[in-house]
Amino acid sequence: MVGSRLEGFSYAIRNVVAEAKKVEASGRQVTYLNIGDPVAFGFRTPPHLVDAVIRAMQDGANGYTPAAGIWVAREAVAASYCAAGLPVGPERVVLTSGTSEGIELALSVLVDSDDEVLIPVPTYPFYTATLTKLGARAVFYRTDASNGWMPDLEHIRSLIRPSTRAIVVIDPNNPTGAVYSTETRRALVELADENGLVILADEVYADLAYDAPVPPIGALNPDAPVISFSSISKAYQAPGWRAGWLAVSGGERLNAVLRAINELADGRLCSTGPMQHAILAALSGNNEHKATFVQALRERATITTRRLNAIDGISCVPPRAAFYAMPRIELPPGRTDEDYVIGLLRATGLLCVYGSGFGTSPGDGFLRIVFLAPPQELDAIYDAIADFTAHFRATA
Numbered sequence: 001m002v003g004s005r006l007e008g009f010s011y012a013i014r015n016v017v018a019e020a021k022k023v024e025a026s027g028r029q030v031t032y033l034n035i036g037d038p039v040a041f042g043f044r045t046p047p048h049l050v051d052a053v054i055r056a057m058q059d060g061a062n063g064y065t066p067a068a069g070i071w072v073a074r075e076a077v078a079a080s081y082c083a084a085g086l087p088v089g090p091e092r093v094v095l096t097s098g099t100s101e102g103i104e105l106a107l108s109v110l111v112d113s114d115d116e117v118l119i120p121v122p123t124y125p126f127y128t129a130t131l132t133k134l135g136a137r138a139v140f141y142r143t144d145a146s147n148g149w150m151p152d153l154e155h156i157r158s159l160i161r162p163s164t165r166a167i168v169v170i171d172p173n174n175p176t177g178a179v180y181s182t183e184t185r186r187a188l189v190e191l192a193d194e195n196g197l198v199i200l201a202d203e204v205y206a207d208l209a210y211d212a213p214v215p216p217i218g219a220l221n222p223d224a225p226v227i228s229f230s231s232i233s234k235a236y237q238a239p240g241w242r243a244g245w246l247a248v249s250g251g252e253r254l255n256a257v258l259r260a261i262n263e264l265a266d267g268r269l270c271s272t273g274p275m276q277h278a279i280l281a282a283l284s285g286n287n288e289h290k291a292t293f294v295q296a297l298r299e300r301a302t303i304t305t306r307r308l309n310a311i312d313g314i315s316c317v318p319p320r321a322a323f324y325a326m327p328r329i330e331l332p333p334g335r336t337d338e339d340y341v342i343g344l345l346r347a348t349g350l351l352c353v354y355g356s357g358f359g360t361s362p363g364d365g366f367l368r369i370v371f372l373a374p375p376q377e378l379d380a381i382y383d384a385i386a387d388f389t390a391h392f393r394a395t396a
């Protein structure tokens, strides 16, 4: 009764939870370091966003909105892109149910079955999952831990074929915490432009880079075919509201794509109405919370890098944005990243996600840690990881 296309659909970030529930049922408390939700770690949605949603509901904004969203919020999104150097008008913005729905709309419009989309490895797994659902193919390009997790441009070039439709660029990156150099970003834009590929720019962590916000990649060339995706899930700490947007730059070249996205968007009626008012409040209001949040992330990243790199058999590229680290464990022969992660869960109650859930090889020994917990808790977490790692490597 279940369509065969879904056989390849998997989403490790949530799948590991099934194993955690078993551990909980056995009486051990589980610490969930598998999902990037700031609210779950005590960070609060800014009050002016909450007020905006309450006010919208009380004022009766509870009906369907236009499919692309309320105009004032689309204007606010467009203005934020313009301020960041990418001239785009509100008519090229669509409000979506989080970054996720934007990605799904764009992929649905761009690919036929068996078309190919270039995806980074490690990757945020929603891309592969969605392509599987659409019957299209994810083709993986390397990003290199020994080079700060930068994309391997030569590898990307070698993978482009007549059936390639798009390149996914996740910058700042989940799961690695990388921020790409301007050189790399420019090369990616040129590559896409020359080969007639669309850049699907996942920019949901743009405001959470520790040095400075990352401008939209489309700003490097507003005529290049780029679709940018973002939301208030991460930088505005409201992931449960499912409020995001996409913006289509690239001028006339992407007009047909924009039209098709709007047609598909018509079919799902609209994103959540009151939360569209939160987008307006977020992009036009006081955003002092962001500096505090970024400072908290920077502090946690420093602890994470220092503690992990001090453990025998673990190395970790310092994250430069967001709240994820992708350390590598030197695995004993024959063991996998999943063995390590499930072993860690059973022994300590700490739930991380194995790297192969993001597309790395099981034998490479990567895992992803969400480091949103408060500093003292992080110290206890890394104590437990150090103890378990010594044991795991000694008893192989």
Ligand SMILES: Cc1ncc(COP(=O)(O)O)c(C=O)c1O
Pocket (backbone or CB within 6 Å): 036, 097, 098, 099, 100, 101, 124, 170, 173, 174, 202, 204, 230, 231, 232, 233, 239, 242, 243, 244
């Ligand atoms: C790279 C990336 N893209 C998209 C999403 C989904 O975000 P949203 O809540 O806006 O759908 C996430 C969430 O973790 C993410 O890490």
